[in-house]
Amino acid sequence: MKMNVFSPILVIVIINLLAGCQQDQLFFEHKNIFSANAAMAGSRINDGIPALFVQYESKGNNVFVECIVTGVTFREKDQSNKQVGKMIVWVDGKKSKEVSTAAFIIKDLASGNHKLKLEVVDLHNKPYGLSKEFMVNIPKN
Template identity: 55%
Template structure:
């Protein structure tokens, strides 16, 4: 009888230890995860439409940027114009010119990109959306950035 009580007590103790020491695994989030901008240049950037765009939509441009070292990470939200040349469902196709201190720096066809190799100091950046025949859409954003020494 004492042996049965001892085994029962030991069994309850072991079971309580096993159930009490489990890790609470959180449920996976359903939010989409974004690739950090610092790693964006290592991935092939495919355009993924965030919102369904209509060709009747008035084009608009919203720009966010962040300086990190001598790099500027730029993220654009462009509505009404597509960067995909293979997207024939939209009438308005385009690309973006990047100007640094009044000089053409590069031509991009993605909504997120990195401007590298800027010298320390203040720089005037200009983003201009143009069509595939280099005609402006009238969408530009200008801003100043400071690269620390």
């Protein structure tokens, strides 16, 4: 009986591919990505139309937030054609803080479920119409 040299290599490649897919699945279980319309996300970024994309991860009683905001800058001295703004963070319907960075941490949340809202506004708190709401669960220690 003749043994094919490629069979063991093929088995190893398939096992590695399956293991890699499981690692990606675990990564995406802990991170959530929101977009207003995922099908149009690429075209909206290229068109220059303002858009807000949010990714977050909770660790302990903190939530790490990363945003991609197109069409709006958080730098007041930016000389580009973008609109200048900031982000208001709401926790359970109450204003928590204002941030002027695309990545930030919401600290010291109590255990349980929390409704978070991120709203992009101009420097005078006039909304740009960009906001995202999502739920996070902070486990009991």
